[in-house]
Amino acid sequence: MHNLTSLLTGFWSFICGLWVTLVNTVRPPVTFQYPEKYYVPLEGFRGYPALVVDPETGETKCNGCQACARACPLGVIHIETAQREDKKRYPVEWRLEFGRCMVCNLCVEACPFGALTMSPEYEFAEYRPEDLVYTLGNLKLPPEGFEVRRLDGSTVRTGLAGGGRG
Amino acid sequence: MPADLGAFLQGVFDQVHLWASQSPFWSALFTLGWGIVKVVLVLGFIIVNVLVLVWLERKFSGRVQSRLGPMRVGRPHGWAQTIADMIKLLGKEDIVPRAADKALFVIAPVVIFTATMLVYVVVPMGPRAIVSDLNIGVLYLAAAASFTVISVLMAGWGSSSKWSLLGALRGAAMLVSYEVPMVLAVMGVVLLSGTLSTNAIVKSQSGLWYILVQPIGFLVFLAALFAELNRVPFDLAEAESELVSGFNIEYSGLRFAFFFLAEYANLLALSAIAVTLYFGGWQGPFLPPFVWFMLKTYGFIILVMWIRWTLPRVRVDQLLEFGWKVLLPAALVNLAVTGVYVLLT
Amino acid sequence: MTITPEFRPAPGDLEEHEFLVNMGPQHPSTHGVLRVILRVDGERLVDAIPDIGFLHRCFEKVAEGWTYQQVVPLTDRLDYVSAMTNELAYVMAVEKLAGIEVPERAQWLRVLVAELQRIASHLVWFGTFALDLGATTPFLYAIREREHILDLFEALCGARLTYSYMRIGGVRGDLPPGFVGKTREFLKLMPSRLREYENLFMKNRIFENRTKGIGRVTAEEAVAYGASGPTLRGSGVDWDLRRDEPYAAYDRFEFGVPVGQSGDVYDRAVCRFKEMYESLKIIEQVLDGLPEGDVRAKVPRVLKPPAGDVYTRVESPRGEVGVYLVSDGGPKPYRVKWRAPSFAHLRLLPVMAKGHMVADIVAIIGSIDIILGEVDR
Numbered sequence: 023m024h025n026l027t028s029l030l031t032g033f034w035s036f037i038c039g040l041w042v043t044l045v046n047t048v049r050p051p052v053t054f055q056y057p058e059k060y061y062v063p064l065e066g067f068r069g070y071p072a073l074v075v076d077p078e079t080g081e082t083k084c085n086g087c088q089a090c091a092r093a094c095p096l097g098v099i100h101i102e103t104a105q106r107e108d109k110k111r112y113p114v115e116w117r118l119e120f121g122r123c124m125v126c127n128l129c130v131e132a133c134p135f136g137a138l139t140m141s142p143e144y145e146f147a148e149y150r151p152e153d154l155v156y157t158l159g160n161l162k163l164p165p166e167g168f169e170v171r172r173l174d175g176s177t178v179r180t181g182l183a184g185g186g187r188g
Numbered sequence: 189m190p191a192d193l194g195a196f197l198q199g200v201f202d203q204v205h206l207w208a209s210q211s212p213f214w215s216a217l218f219t220l221g222w223g224i225v226k227v228v229l230v231l232g233f234i235i236v237n238v239l240v241l242v243w244l245e246r247k248f249s250g251r252v253q254s255r256l257g258p259m260r261v262g263r264p265h266g267w268a269q270t271i272a273d274m275i276k277l278l279g280k281e282d283i284v285p286r287a288a289d290k291a292l293f294v295i296a297p298v299v300i301f302t303a304t305m306l307v308y309v310v311v312p313m314g315p316r317a318i319v320s321d322l323n324i325g326v327l328y329l330a331a332a333a334s335f336t337v338i339s340v341l342m343a344g345w346g347s348s349s350k351w352s353l354l355g356a357l358r359g360a361a362m363l364v365s366y367e368v369p370m371v372l373a374v375m376g377v378v379l380l381s382g383t384l385s386t387n388a389i390v391k392s393q394s395g396l397w398y399i400l401v402q403p404i405g406f407l408v409f410l411a412a413l414f415a416e417l418n419r420v421p422f423d424l425a426e427a428e429s430e431l432v433s434g435f436n437i438e439y440s441g442l443r444f445a446f447f448f449l450a451e452y453a454n455l456l457a458l459s460a461i462a463v464t465l466y467f468g469g470w471q472g473p474f475l476p477p478f479v480w481f482m483l484k485t486y487g488f489i490i491l492v493m494w495i496r497w498t499l500p501r502v503r504v505d506q507l508l509e510f511g512w513k514v515l516l517p518a519a520l521v522n523l524a525v526t527g528v529y530v531l532l533t
Numbered sequence: 534m535t536i537t538p539e540f541r542p543a544p545g546d547l548e549e550h551e552f553l554v555n556m557g558p559q560h561p562s563t564h565g566v567l568r569v570i571l572r573v574d575g576e577r578l579v580d581a582i583p584d585i586g587f588l589h590r591c592f593e594k595v596a597e598g599w600t601y602q603q604v605v606p607l608t609d610r611l612d613y614v615s616a617m618t619n620e621l622a623y624v625m626a627v628e629k630l631a632g633i634e635v636p637e638r639a640q641w642l643r644v645l646v647a648e649l650q651r652i653a654s655h656l657v658w659f660g661t662f663a664l665d666l667g668a669t670t671p672f673l674y675a676i677r678e679r680e681h682i683l684d685l686f687e688a689l690c691g692a693r694l695t696y697s698y699m700r701i702g703g704v705r706g707d708l709p710p711g712f713v714g715k716t717r718e719f720l721k722l723m724p725s726r727l728r729e730y731e732n733l734f735m736k737n738r739i740f741e742n743r744t745k746g747i748g749r750v751t752a753e754e755a756v757a758y759g760a761s762g763p764t765l766r767g768s769g770v771d772w773d774l775r776r777d778e779p780y781a782a783y784d785r786f787e788f789g790v791p792v793g794q795s796g797d798v799y800d801r802a803v804c805r806f807k808e809m810y811e812s813l814k815i816i817e818q819v820l821d822g823l824p825e826g827d828v829r830a831k832v833p834r835v836l837k838p839p840a841g842d843v844y845t846r847v848e849s850p851r852g853e854v855g856v857y858l859v860s861d862g863g864p865k866p867y868r869v870k871w872r873a874p875s876f877a878h879l880r881l882l883p884v885m886a887k888g889h890m891v892a893d894i895v896a897i898i899g900s901i902d903i904i905l906g907e908v909d910r
Contacts, residue, residue, distance in 0.1 A: 029514065031738070032738030033738075035732075035736050035737050035738045036495075036498070036499065036737070036738065038732040038733075038736065038737075039498045039499060039732060039733045039734070039737050040494060040495065040498050041732070042498075042729050042732050042733040043252050043494065043497060043498045043670060043733065044494070045729075046252060046253070046254055046670075046674065046729075047251050047252050049254060050254075051250070051251070051254050051255055051256045052254045052255075052677050052680070053254070053255050053256050054256070055256070055259055055260075063687065064684065064687045064688040064691075065688065065709065066687075066688060066689075066690070066691045066709060067687055067691045067692075068690075068691035068692050093602075093603075095599050095600075095603035095604075095606065095607065124606055124695070125692065125695075125697075126605075126606030126695075126697040127606075127690075127691065127697055127705070128602065128603065128606065128697075131705075132834075140691055172688070172709075172710065172711055173684070173685070173688045173709060173710070173711030173712055173714070173715045174710065174711035174714065174715075249669070249670075252670055253669070253670050253673035253674070254673060254674070254677050255673060350552065350554045351554070354554075354576065354891065357575075357576075358576075420667050420668070420669075421667065421739055423667070427667070427892070428561060428667075429561050429562045429664060429665050429666070429667055429895055430562065430667075430891060430892045430895050431891075432560060432561060497669060497670050498668070498670060498733070499667075499668060499737065499739055500663065500666040500667045500668035500734065500737060500739045500740050500743065501666060501667025501668070501739070501743075501892075502739050502742065502743070503742070503743060503890060503892045503893070504576060504890070504892065505890070506742055506743075
């Protein structure tokens with residue numbers, strides 16, 4: 023008798039499981055086709071450290087103080103600077119070995135001028151490893167910014183001129 | 189129109205048959221040719237359905253798991269995914285492990301596919317659409333279906349891999365514990381219908397499907413079916429998370445495709461048998477018999493997939509215990525009750 | 534059994550009816566790159582010897598060359614399924630060493646993310662454990678629900694796995710807009726989903742048969758081998774650092790600690806599973822009473838803690854994560870020793886596995902929830 027009840031409860035547990043899968047079959051899928059539909063990252067997503075462009079001058083805010091390079095645990099940031107006529111320094115070369123970067127945000131926090139932010143891009147695949155070394159040319163963020171999501175469901179453009187959240 | 193076409197083909201067939209039967213030579217040739225035509229028809233039926241089934245399984249499991257399933261190859265809903273997969277498998281390198289027993293390794297996929305095809309001989313897809321209406325159909329079924337295990341053993345042993353050997357031995361250990369209850373469960377149906385011929389069993393269900401009078405027998409049959417099909421919860425010979433892939437771990441390319449093909453062909457065949465034995469086969473109102481047969485078979489396959497994507501896997505000793513201590517007594521009780529009922533009426 | 538350097542049994546060590554099977558390092562159920570050398574008699578295990586080191590990345594040595602702040606993101610990479618608790622253990626050690634006061638709000642936020650992380654980690658465990666036992670579907674459901682937490686973390690700190698959120702003296706940033714509302718939504722959704730998991734898997738008869746009485750560890754053995762977390766509690770030892778040695782802000786919250794009895798796979802699994810309900814309770818209390826204030830104390834950019842050593846430990850989803858930190862007064866740690874719970878639990882594997890079957894070792898490995906990144910460091 024005990025065996026029979028155990029058999030029946032076991033059978034019932036299968037029915038419960040089948041019911042759960044049935045309920046979930048009716049629910050809409052949560053995945054989507056990625057390249058056709060782009061995943062919009064949330065605001066503040068850390069893609070790669072990028073240089074903020076000053077909206078007035080069109081140049082980077084960086085003056086080459088090396089604070090980020092010192093803060094970087096892996097030493098993937100290399101900056102070479104030159105001096106302008108008005109004695110202000112500006113970077114002539116800004117190199118990020120992104121292949122080794124671990125996107126820890128320490129450089130962004132170290133920058134005293136808000137010249138660095140995290141770009142919300144996430145498609146980094148390259149055919150050659152050399153292409154993963156980002157230089158001044160492709161480290162500057164586009165002035166129009168990127169579209170990002172917020173948790174409440176709205177989409178906004180990142181205010182890149184102001185820099186990312188510390 | 190299909191009825192007219194059928195009648196026309198029937199007429200042509202009868203004419204040729206009549207003409208051929210005039211001389212022994214032409215008669216023999218006609219039998220041979222007609223046999224080849226049947227084989228080609230069955231093979232085509234299997235391949236087309238397997239292509240659909242693999243897609244259906246992936247799509248269904250996707251929906252169960254809140255995923256989309258294949259979407260990329262072929263629109264809408266990735267219908268050409270299986271075809272792409274098949275072409276990919278054909279292009280793969282054919283690897284035979286150096287330590288393998290080459291003969292066994294090579295033959296095993298052929299054997300498993302042949303064993304599966306044998307089952308189709310007695311599947312009635314319509315009143316006349318049956319390859320051969322054997323008068324010992326059910327007995328033949330039991331024999332042919334259990335043949336796959338031999339191939340599993342050959343593949344497991346021939347691969348000369350420890351994992352595949354474990355898988356093969358599991359398959360062999362399982363065989364007896366589910367095959368006996370399965371046959372005993374089917375015997376209930378045989379007792380009620382009074383015949384071993386599959387087509388006659390379908391015909392005897394014109395009033396009442398046997399699932400309604402044989403629910404316990406059906407459940408026993410269903411449980412054994414999962415073991416026969418090597419599906420979760422009884423996919424012990426494959427057991428992906430334990431034995432990696434079990435008996436077919438060393439196979440690649442075309443040979444692996446054969447195992448894959450056989451697995452789904454087996455699913456279709458045994459589902460068709462289940463429909464034949466318990467769901468009235470091709471019988472049904474309004475629609476043509478073949479359509480009814482396919483509808484019921486696919487419905488049953490969905491049920492099998494639904495269970496497969498819900499339950500975890502049992503352990504091998506638990507399956508043996510389940511087979512001998514639960515399925516066998518249940519099948520025997522079912523048989524005894526059916527026997528008494530048949531005796532009284 | 535002795536194993537030669539070539540990983541063959543010593544001559545004459547195997548009985549005639551036994552053979553060795555290499556489970557891993559490429560095996561779907563060893564949760565990464567663990568290799569277990571199985572000595573089997575048919576399907577029955579005579580011995581199981583874990584072989585680790587395939588994911589060794591020299592964490593402890595690398596940490597000696599980096600400044601105190603720089604090590605924080607590195608700790609993410611140890612137990613990558615539960616990065617938040619790793620960071621917490623490390624920054625607590627540095628704060629204790631340097632005598633830094635952490636603002637109250639930061640402490641509460643730490644509890645909040647640690648508990649969210651615990652649920653996320655247990656969901657991964659639940660899914661992979663089900664996968665090990667042959668049920669594919671619970672994995673996808675668990676990952677689906679974990680996505681809610683990862684979304685929250687993405688909004689909070691910009692990453693979905695290696696968060697780099699804890700900072701010495703607090704946390705990186707305050708909650709982003711919409712975080713509290715979204716978390717409350719999650720709190721409302723999750724209990725019903727957990728009940729679904731129960732119906733689908735935890736109460737399933739096949740699951741019960743597969744796990745009850747398997748891989749049994751007595752309380753004495755568990756303590757002797759240094760087990761902690763759900764692995765210890767599954768054996769009936771009522772010990773939880775969050776309650777018995779509260780850190781961060783854990784002494785402010787009410788929560789239960791699920792304890793098992795028999796120390797088998799089933800009890801460990803149930804302990805872990807019930808912990809998710811308790812974590813939900815803690816998160817709710819955090820959201821209700823979150824104090825205002827700073828989230829980060831003022832810490833000098835070049836941090837030079839006084840010479841000395843310190844040990845801190847936190848209750849990670851897997852057990853006790855301990856950090857032993859030695860300072861020589863410089864800007865870089867002199868020594869960082871990481872006490873990984875998974876490592877201690879893996880040593881229990883031969884004890885648990887003996888006498889069971891090949892299929893059971895998969896369930897046992899699943900039940901102790903090892904992360905190889907943490908074992909090998």
